[in-house]
Amino acid sequence: MNKKSHKEIAIGGTIDKPATSLEYKTGSWKIFHPQIDFSKCINCHFCVHFCPDDCFIVKEGKMNNVNMDYCKGCGICAQVCPKKCIKMEKGDPDPENVRKE
Amino acid sequence: MSEKNKLEKALTGAEASAEAMRQINPDVVAMYPITPQTPIIQTFAKMVADGLVDTELIRVESEHSAMSATMGASAAGSRAMTATASVGLALMFEVVNAAAGMRLPITMSIANRALSSPINIHCDHSDSMACRDAGWIQIYSETGQEVYENTLLAVRLAEHPQVQLPAMVMQDGFVTSHCLTKVKLCNDEVVKNFIGEFKPQLKLLDLNKPICIGPLELFDYFFETKKQQVDAMKTAKSEYLNVGKELSKITGNEYKYFEAYNIEDADAIIVVLSSTAGTVKEVVDEMRKDGKKVGLLKPILFRPFPYEEVAMVLHNAKEIAVLDRSESFGANGPLYGEIKNALYDSQSRPRVQSLIYGLGGREIFKTDIKKIFDQILDGKEITEKYIGCR
Numbered sequence: 372m373n374k375k376s377h378k379e380i381a382i383g384g385t386i387d388k389p390a391t392s393l394e395y396k397t398g399s400w401k402i403f404h405p406q407i408d409f410s411k412c413i414n415c416h417f418c419v420h421f422c423p424d425d426c427f428i429v430k431e432g433k434m435n436n437v438n439m440d441y442c443k444g445c446g447i448c449a450q451v452c453p454k455k456c457i458k459m460e461k462g463d464p465d466p467e468n469v470r471k472e
Numbered sequence: 473m474s475e476k477n478k479l480e481k482a483l484t485g486a487e488a489s490a491e492a493m494r495q496i497n498p499d500v501v502a503m504y505p506i507t508p509q510t511p512i513i514q515t516f517a518k519m520v521a522d523g524l525v526d527t528e529l530i531r532v533e534s535e536h537s538a539m540s541a542t543m544g545a546s547a548a549g550s551r552a553m554t555a556t557a558s559v560g561l562a563l564m565f566e567v568v569n570a571a572a573g574m575r576l577p578i579t580m581s582i583a584n585r586a587l588s589s590p591i592n593i594h595c596d597h598s599d600s601m602a603c604r605d606a607g608w609i610q611i612y613s614e615t616g617q618e619v620y621e622n623t624l625l626a627v628r629l630a631e632h633p634q635v636q637l638p639a640m641v642m643q644d645g646f647v648t649s650h651c652l653t654k655v656k657l658c659n660d661e662v663v664k665n666f667i668g669e670f671k672p673q674l675k676l677l678d679l680n681k682p683i684c685i686g687p688l689e690l691f692d693y694f695f696e697t698k699k700q701q702v703d704a705m706k707t708a709k710s711e712y713l714n715v716g717k718e719l720s721k722i723t724g725n726e727y728k729y730f731e732a733y734n735i736e737d738a739d740a741i742i743v744v745l746s747s748t749a750g751t752v753k754e755v756v757d758e759m760r761k762d763g764k765k766v767g768l769l770k771p772i773l774f775r776p777f778p779y780e781e782v783a784m785v786l787h788n789a790k791e792i793a794v795l796d797r798s799e800s801f802g803a804n805g806p807l808y809g810e811i812k813n814a815l816y817d818s819q820s821r822p823r824v825q826s827l828i829y830g831l832g833g834r835e836i837f838k839t840d841i842k843k844i845f846d847q848i849l850d851g852k853e854i855t856e857k858y859i860g861c862r
Contacts, residue, residue, distance in 0.1 A: 380693065382575045384686065386684040388681075
């Protein structure tokens with residue numbers, strides 16, 4: 372995301388329009404990202420509900436993938452997963468790490 | 473402005489401050505009493521009770537709350553003012569910085585008083601000097617008359633669309649705040665026209681345009697927001713003169729960065745803030761009669777500080793003594809530091825000596841000032857660097 376200069380932002384840090392928090396992509400903070408082994412996933416949704424940033428995307432009742440724009444890499448999903456099918460890994464997240472079936 | 477539009481009154485500095493507030497008629501004043509500022513809000517509270525102003529007065533439980541409520545009122549879109557002194561300002565400190573960071577054009581009167589400990593109710597400048605880096609415009613006043621006029625100027629300067637910074641107007645606690653002097657007040661209507669309507673660019677209570685103020689900003693935008701404050705201070709420096717010119721039209725007085733008293737040909741100059749400048753002027757007058765080339769520089773606008781302009785008027789002097797009424801423990805006095813800083817780029821670089829005086833209200837006499845002038849006229853190092861300290 373291109374960051375604005377001091378001349379382009381509202382004064383005093385004021386946010387001059389509502390509902391802008393989605394534009395603040397906190398995913399840039401992370402060092403580790405969740406890598407999911409979908410073959411072991413039993414679709415219990417623990418990760419979905421425990422994620423503090425609501426990053427797990429659910430499609431047709433199934434956990435589908437993670438929105439890396441907002442995932443800060445906290446690792447709570449990996450901790451709570453009963454099947455240990457989420458591993459926290461360094462490097463760029465794999466965009467293909469999506470439920471296939 | 474003709475004299476008929478002016479009313480001469482015997483007022484204390486505190487009352488002069490309250491009279492200015494009455495004419496400004498702020499929407500909200502949040503206040504908490506503290507010596508020697510109390511007569512400002514006490515006089516103003518009576519004006520509110522008497523129905524002379526439309527102000528909503530909020531009596532809060534501490535100075536931290538006073539500044540918080542003032543900040544909230546200002547953010548909501550109203551013209552908000554307050555007053556404090558000493559440890560009251562110290563208690564406010566967190567919110568003082570926040571008000572500047574949020575760019576809220578609050579005007580606050582300060583009756584300068586020493587900071588604890590030991591507890592002391594008398595004048596020195598350690599309270600406002602502790603806030604000199606808080607991002608507020610700082611204007612120091614010598615007399616009740618200056619308090620009145622500087623308060624009017626401060627409101628206009630703070631609210632200037634390209635400035636949008638809070639401003640504090642200082643007067644010496646007790647020396648000015650409690651001393652009765654003749655103060656010429658402008659006609660109420662004339663001041664009302666000068667002050668004008670407060671038109672905030674963004675306000676919290678505009679429901680058609682929801683905003684969020686004072687949010688979290690981390691390493692990605694905090695620095696940019698601070699840079700805006702830096703630029704606004706630069707604008708405040710030039711706009712101070714422009715607002716001053718407008719104020720001149722109604723008061724007939726001039727508003728410069730500093731008062732330069734007999735310094736054009738002066739060999740020896742004393743630099744001092746606020747009420748002590750009056751004492752120095754008397755000494756200058758007496759010594760000038762004896763043919764001694766002495767002068768006074770009284771800085772008025774301390775933040776933003778006019779470095780180039782100060783250097784322009786001081787660089788021809790041979791000897792300068794800077795009198796600070798506050799100590800920066802382990803470092804140079806705040807005013808001395810600025811003056812020396814201003815002169816570094818000048819070719820002549822006159823000698824500048826640092827003196828501390830008047831802490832906790834310790835008296836300074838004409839004889840003390842004459843002794844300083846006598847020593848620096850002879851090119852000597854001043855022997856007594858802490859004036860009147862045993």
